[in-house]
Amino acid sequence: MPDDRPDLVEALHASGLVQRTVTDHSDAPLTDREAAPLGSIVTLGGAVTVGGVDFGLIAGPCAVESYEQMSASASLVKAGGGVALRGGAFKPRSSPYSFQGLKDEGLRILSKIGAESGLPVVTEVVDAATVELVAEHADVLQIGTRNAQNFTLLQAVGEIGKPVVLKRGFGCTVGEWLQAAEYVLAAGNPDVVLCERGIRSFEPATRFTLDLSAVAVVKHLSHLPVIVDPSHGTGHRHLVKPLALAAAAVGADGLLVDIHPEPTAALCDGKQALDRDSWLDLTGTLSGVLASLGRNLTVPAAEPVGAGA
Template identity: 50%
Template sequence: MIVVMKPNCSEAAIEHVLRFLEQEGFTGHLSRGVERTVIGVIGSVNVQNPPGKGMITPALGEALEAFPEVEGVFRVSKPYKLASREFHPDDTVVEVPVACVAGGTVHIGGPAVVMMAGPCTVENEKQLMTTAEAVRKAGAVILRGGAFKPSTSPYGFRGLGEEGLKLLAKASREFGMAVVTEVMTPADVPLVCEYADILQIGTRNMQNYMLLDEVGRVQKPVLLKRGMAATIEEWLLAAEYILSQGNRAVILCERGIRTFEKSTRNTMDLSAIPLVKQLSHLPIVADPSQGTGRRDLVAPMTLAAVAAGCDGLLIEVHPNPEVALKDGAQSLTTEQFAELMPRAEAVAQAIGRSFVTA
C-alpha cells in the first residue's frame, strides 16, 4: 500500500502518519519526490503481533484517508513493494565516492553512464595494476575485480581472498577509482566492506537470503546480479530483501540468463533493461562479458546495452587474456577496451546521455 501526501504537506503531518503506522504494526518507507511525498506501507511478518495488527486491510486504507493531509491511498499490485515504481516514482540514484572524477562522487542512475572495468579475478599485483592503469586511462572510473570467486568446478581458481582485497585497495588509492568486488558469505561482509566501495552479489547468490539480509544492513551500495535462471520478478524480489533491511543503494545488473542456446555462455537479455526501468526505480547496469562469454561479442553487446538505456557497464579486461586464470575467453585486452570506450560514448551521445570519465 502507498500513501500519497498532499503537495507541500508539513513534516509534522508526515510524522503523524508514520507514528500511526508504527502503532498499527506497520513500517512506513518515505520517498520524497519533486512535488509529493509518498509513504510506502509494509505489513509486518511478526507472528507475535496481536490479531489484526500488521495486516493490510481496507479498514487501514480508510483510516489513512481520514488524515487531512493525505491525498490518496493505493494498493500496490506487485509482490515486490520497495523495489517497485509504484512505491518510488522517481529514479533512485546511487552515489559512489570516486576520487578521480570532478566533485569526488559518481551517480549511478543519473543522466550519465558509468563504466566499471577490470579483471574477472585479481591474480597478482602486476596484473591488477597494469589493468587498472589501462582502464582508468581509457575512461573507466570504477575498478572491478574478484578477490573471492565462485567457480563451477571446485578445482578452478577461487581468488586470493583478503590479499586480493588489499591489492584492489592499493589500485584504488593509486588511480583514484572506486572498487566493486564480490562478497560470498554473510560472515565476509564486514571484511569486504573495509576495502570495497560497492558490494557485488553474484548470480549464484542472488537468492542467498541470509547474504541479502546482511548486505541490506550495511551502508554500502550493493550491485545485485541477476540469477542465471531468474525471472525479472524473482530478481526484483531479491532486491526487495536488501531494501527491506534499510539499504536503499541497490544497483541491478543484467548478466545474461541460461537458455537452451549453446553458442554463447549465457543469453544476454537486453530487453530486461528497459523493462526493469518501467517496473522499478532502481538503476541497472549490464555485464556483456558474463552475458555472452565471448570476447568478440562484448563490444557489440556493450553498444546495444547503452542504446537500451543501461546506467552503467561491467566489463572484464585483462592485459593478456590467453593466460588469465579465469574467464580469459570473455575478457577484452586493454587495447580492445580503449577502442571500445569512444564508440560507447558515441552511442550514449546519440540517445542524449554521456559517460562519466573524469
C-alpha cells in the same frame, strides 16, 4: 496490508511501533517505480554515480591475480573513461579445481590499488560471514549470479551500508530479481544497482543468453539503476562490443566489463576479457552511440575515492 485504509496507516505510524507500512499491490514495493518515479541514482565511493542521464563504466579483470595485474588494470580502466575498478578476491567457480581467488590477500590488493588510483573498487562477497571483511576493503559489494537468492547474504549486505551491485541469477525471472533487491532495501540499504548478466537458455552459442529486453522491462517496473555485463553474458570477447553498444541503446545505465592487461594469461575467464586496444575501441565507439542518444559517459571522480584512501 490493504492500501485503501489511510486512517489505519496513520494510526499505525502514530503508535510509534511501526516503521514502515507495505501495501499489497506489489511484491517488491521498495523497488517499485512508484517509490521514486524519476529513478534512483546510486553513488559509488562517495563521488561517482550510476543512474540518471549519464552512462557509467565499471571494468577490470574477473579475478585479482597480483598487485601488478591490478595496477595495470586500473590504468586501463582510467584510460577508457571508467569510473570504478572491479576484481574478484573470492571466486565461486563451477569446478572446485578452478582458481578460487586470492581471498584476503586479494582484498588487500584491491584496497591498495583503489587508494592509489582513486577508483572505487567493486568486488564480490560470497557469504554473510565475510560481509564485514569485504566491506572494510571495498567501496561496492557485488552479489554474483549464484547468490542472487541467498537471502541471508542479501539481508547482510543490506545492513552493512555499502552500495550493492546485484547480478541477476541465471535462473531468475525479472520478478524474482526485483524481489532479491527488495531484501537489500528492506534491510535498510537503498543503494542497489541491478546488473543483467545473462540467463540460462537452450542456446549453446553463447555462455548465457544476455537478456537485453530485461533492461527495458526493469526500467519500466523499478526505479533502481540497471547496468549490463556483456562479458559474462556472452563468454566471448568478440561479442562484448556489439552487446555493450546494444545495452546503451536499450537504455541501460552503464556496463560491467571484463578487461585484462594480458587476457591470454588470465587465471579466470580470459576468453571474454578485452585487452587494451579492444577496451579503448569499445569506449570510443560507445561515446559516439551515447552522444546520438543525448547521453555522455559518467565523468570519473577528480579526487581519490578508493576504499583504502
